[in-house]
Amino acid sequence: MGFSDTLLKHIRRNVTVKVSLLLIPPLLFLAIWFYAPFFIVGLYSFDMINIQREIVFKPSLIHYLRVLSWTGAMKIFLRSLYFAGVTVILCLLIGYPVAYYISFKMKKYKDLFIILFIIPFWVSFLLRTYAMMSILDERSFLNVLLTSLKLIDSPIRIMYTDTAVILVMVYDYLVMMVLPLYANLEKLDKTLLEAAYTLGASPVKTFLKITLPLSMPGIMAGFLLVFIPAVGEFVIPELVGGPNNYMVGNLIYEFFMGARHWWIGSALSMLFIVFILSLVITYVRKMGERGLAF
């Protein structure tokens, strides 16, 4: 009785307990709709669910071995990394100057420009991709215009190439790079730059030594927000890519929806998740060591 009394007292006093009670609904939601399916995918990958959809306690690595020894899958895997890598770099190269310009050089219409930037992203992702297709197509408005103006001899063919996939991915994910960068640059104390100038640093040096290192958390956030969805992308290569532009997402989709081989699909998914997770964790750790994490 004495014990339960003190326990109750402790709970009543301890506010963090109340706060953690608030965490129960979201955790429950995640448990049912995220962790449980994920666990089932795990079971499939270790061959612990048979064709009759029954659980069998005989784990095996057979599906993993098949995926790992299949060079075609590895090629697609590397291609996904390459597409996502190029996408994230292009997003950074385009997004950084945009965020920098809005945050540092604009005085009055900052919010307006950020909203103008966000508005296209209120439109469905699919719709935007279709819109891009109408520009990239051989018989697109752009190609017709350029050929009729005799600026080009024959229409440029972009559709169904690597370029098309990357272009559309950059377009679709750019906002995910700009927003965290902008938020980060906005809270950067501008007197730090003035301090650097008074110490003899030119504007270029100041950017390299002060602004860039201090915007690393923004770059990191943008990197993760673009890279992770980009590497698992399967709609864009499906719509604007050709048969040679398959990404891991398409492969997994094929195994689940096309070939109906959930076991290989699951093994692929697991390998993919583990790989991306370890990549992200190493990246965050490296940055954290330099004191630049979020």
Place this chain on the structure above:
Amino acid sequence: MSDVFSVELENIVKRFGNVVAVDHVNLKIRENEFFSLLGPSGCGKTTTLRIIAGLEEPDEGVVRIYGEDVTDVPTHKRNIGMVFQHLALFPHMNVFENIAFGLKMRKVQKEEIKKRVKEILEIVKLEGLEYRRVNQLSGGQQQRVALARALVIEPEVLLLDEPLGALDLKIRQHMMVELKNIQRKVKTTFIYVTHDQTEAMTMSDRIAIMKDGKIQQVGTPLEIYYRPSNTFVASFIGEAVNLIEGEVVENGLVDTSLGTIHCAGSLTKGRVAVMVRPEMVEIGDKLYNVDNLFRGTVQSIIFKGSYIEYRVDVEGNTFVIHKHGSAELGRLHHLGDIVEIGWKKNSSIIIPI
């Protein structure tokens, strides 16, 4: 005192929209001088400092550093150092890296950098903290890092923008003495912006008082305190002041609503204000040896530690009187007492209105 000017401002004007932040400012600051720009907030003192640094561009006028016109020279090519109000220490660098930054930008050799950082750390008394992160330092220590970072590049002029504002009183008082000592040691011109007259009075060789973008007076702390050039300076400087308006009738004689007041000689004619500092006014039951004598009623008595502040009403005019000395504390006047107050004629100064 040196006749070489480290910084000269000629007719500097700076506007922000419709507001004239700096209004035709002329200043000649001497080499190795501790010079303060003092004024209420919004008086244009910080803008003036930023113009010297090159962080603001003046709309009109010329800035010279050691005779050279630097008006169009960008900040990073001016040989200045600056300590910012909120210090602006680089958060991603440790103490050593912060201080070495300016030297690295000047492409100084590694060994030389180490040597000079070590030297400056000794001057600002931060030995052994080289590898601390700046956010692990106390406010006073961060202050010293900011100072060391600006001084290590041996600037021709050091600009300080209210650097002690964020510190608490005790550390601030300590840093004032320290700053003055450091200035003597490094022999550099310090230009110090502050709204705190104690800071300006404690450290400065000369002070410029600013208001509404205009320089009101430039002078030594003594001159500014005892010979203010207008009533704004008179009431801005010092804890309190007694000002009585009147008309000059004869050299040293001013006709006021309280009668004729005997003052120190002055060339000013017409309508003037007579200024008497509170500590120059005597108070007692019976006063002798004073040139101006009035009778009044004690309105308030405040014990301030080393002195007592009386407010005495004389025909509707309130006089503030500071009475120093422990001997006096035994003979306190009381509220409502009729007392005599008075002062010698040299203590009342004629100020033009």
